[in-house]
Amino acid sequence: MPFELIPAGTKIDFIGKRRFCALLSVGMLLVSGAAVGVKGVKLGIDFAGGTEIQIKIRDAAADEGKIRKTAVACGVAEPSVVRFGGSGDAPEFLIKFAMPDDQDLAAAVGSEACPLSGSDHRALQALQLASEGRDKTGYVRDVLRFAISNAVGPVEVQRTEFVGPRVGAELRRDGINSLLLASVAILIYIAFRFSMRFAPGAIVAVLHDVGITAGVFVML
Template identity: 30%
Template structure:
């Protein structure tokens, strides 16, 4: 049976020749992402902003403009409506009301009283309220989660490899996280707890790709003692390219299925992961590996000691 080969078993692409172009592109994208983040900000969801979230279902296609006009006259502050999946499913976001829980419940009752006369048979599928204290704690916890993951990866790579590998891996991770945040800023995809989960997943995927390349680099450092480091890095990436491409393609197939058929609830999460797989694959090749060259990686004593400890094969 004939198998489809997306990448030949052996390739000889001179990746290191393009490293400065790739680093320049990455630097520009990082600056753009930072500008978008500080300029436009993120479209923070109710998890981080606080407020009231109501998901309603109508008997037929919802008249969003009429519902928006009705709710806009209630004096509840900012009210946002959007179709949530099907045309009869509407998500309503209302800014946090002044006062305690009673004020939030009163706002929900006012919304129900305004919508029911114009939308017979309307159903309320979900009502959520997030207060300012909870939203602040969620922001803090999300930041700690991402920072803890990055620091843990740094320590893991440092213990497994040498410090140049650790620095390169962490820079690649930070690169992927910043570009993902830039994606959220420019596309205005809602940033919520699911988005934080997506970023943590991207961190894990990126480090996995990077470790595969680094393992082959370390193996080739022992094998080719006289080969120039630039050529050795390109050789190592080519050695793992087939595995990298096949892993990325199969992951993307699953993610595209989630994006198109998984519904509106996980669409933002799926979009972030699709982007993360692409930038994670890119950074493991054009960021993590070239940084070893820029940081002056040497064939250190650790590699020689490990080579001596390995049993000879007969």
Template identity: 30%
Template sequence: MQFFDPKKMNIDFMGKKKFFAVFSILLMVLALVSIFVEDVAGGINWGIDFAGGTVVEVEFGKALTPDQVREVVTSQGYRKNVIQRSVLEKEPGKSEYIIRVERIAILSEDDAKKVEKELRDKFGEKLKEFGFNADSGDQLDLRFSDKVTDKEIAKALADIGEKLRMKELTKVTVKHQGRPEEYRYLVLLTGVAEQLKHAFSEKIPGSNPMIRKVEFVGPQVGEKLRNDGILAMLYAILGILAYVAFRFNIQFAPGAVIALVHDALLTIGLFALTGLEINLTFVAAVLTVIGYSVNDTIVIYDRIRENLAKIRSKPLDEVVNTSLNQTMSRTVLTSLTTLLALIGLLIMGFGEIRDFAIAMTFGVVVGTYSSIYVASSLTLYIDRFLKRLQA
């Protein structure tokens, strides 16, 4: 099946290469400004995967929709959240969700200082150390010089909670740490998971929420994941550079790589400009876009190489135009087929699935464009540059 007859098509793609070169440069500058200048679009909105947060797995005694779960989570102040149905869900009439929110601890650093002051007023010099780290979750590390019972600590924190109006202190779990002669205690506060459990019970009667698992993704882990995602894209681009240079020659490789950088940069810029979350799913989408784009570029490059051997008498501009016209039907059909599947995800998907579809849809359009007006055009410019060096 062909949308365009290569024998009848005669579009002068390369005649407009200067206009589209300027257009591409302007788009890349806009993307860079959106990414690095926070006053323009607020910068990159890092997702929980990269910024850190709490992952809670909850089982409900009744079937709930993702929208119902998201509404309750958002009502607790967690605007940045990810709701995902668990693959472990088996029993009919029940539902299980994995909920990710951006906060690790409910207790803030300022609140912790207030609690420390109240505890020192209560226990005096007996309290030797008070430890709290928001990145470690809702817990306190306490060390005393003399013996203090678990009940005394729990009672003191409950009184402080009522005084400071901190619900997370009214019901705590106190665990002794270290050797018996050491008076060290780990205090587990009512954290994010318990807060969500209470909210579901209150707002959705009969939901009977049960916390199955709680995990924390600290900022350091998030930063490592973010760096690994960036490295994955760089390795993919470098690998493609080596492949194109080996498969064709150095004249073609820079155009393919710059086209990939162009596609990835514009996709990241779109998310920065619109405030959409950048997470591991987004990295997967960008890597897929890179693979799609280079596939389209390789097809065009392969046709250019074939035509260079057949019609050596013609200038390279005409050879590239002929090759683009010959592959246009394949390019359009491939892009439309991919877009049809993505449109379904855009309409029916939600959350990370919808964000993935947005990145892929934009990437397919940009990748098709760059294969023609970035990769192919750069091949001409590099050819002229190499000829000047040889002259």
């Protein structure tokens, strides 16, 4: 017996329910728009710029909470920590964050929750290099590696990537241009394949779904 999600012969009065569905749709769009306006859309590192560090910890008990707490103690604001890959005894984590300010680094590094690696002279010298913008990414990476090693377990840095604000702005612009070009392509295809009068409705439907989906992700 074939699987049927909707039994054959089912009749749904879409036209009769059009007013209710229209009000529901408008309501969902208003809620989504308010959520986006109040909370804002949190862009990923690829679009907003920032640093991404992949680490391996040789401790099966390591978890995202401990790593996130240690990163915050070292001056990193709102880091994203995701566990992925690795074996049970050596899990791997991906840490994403916006580069902290020099003042936040200076105030946090050296505290009990974020100890210095090496001598104070070496750490202060590294912080001076960071303030000059020459090796800030490497410095923050080393600070997190040492602090997480103390708080969680031995850390092995797999890779470090940095996306600057200018690159992030270019990616945002390219994404918007791609959306506009895709909308034009949909208009042309529907006009050619069916009728031009159906094309605007298809674009409105796409924007409707994207708007509601964006609001849901912002509220989660």
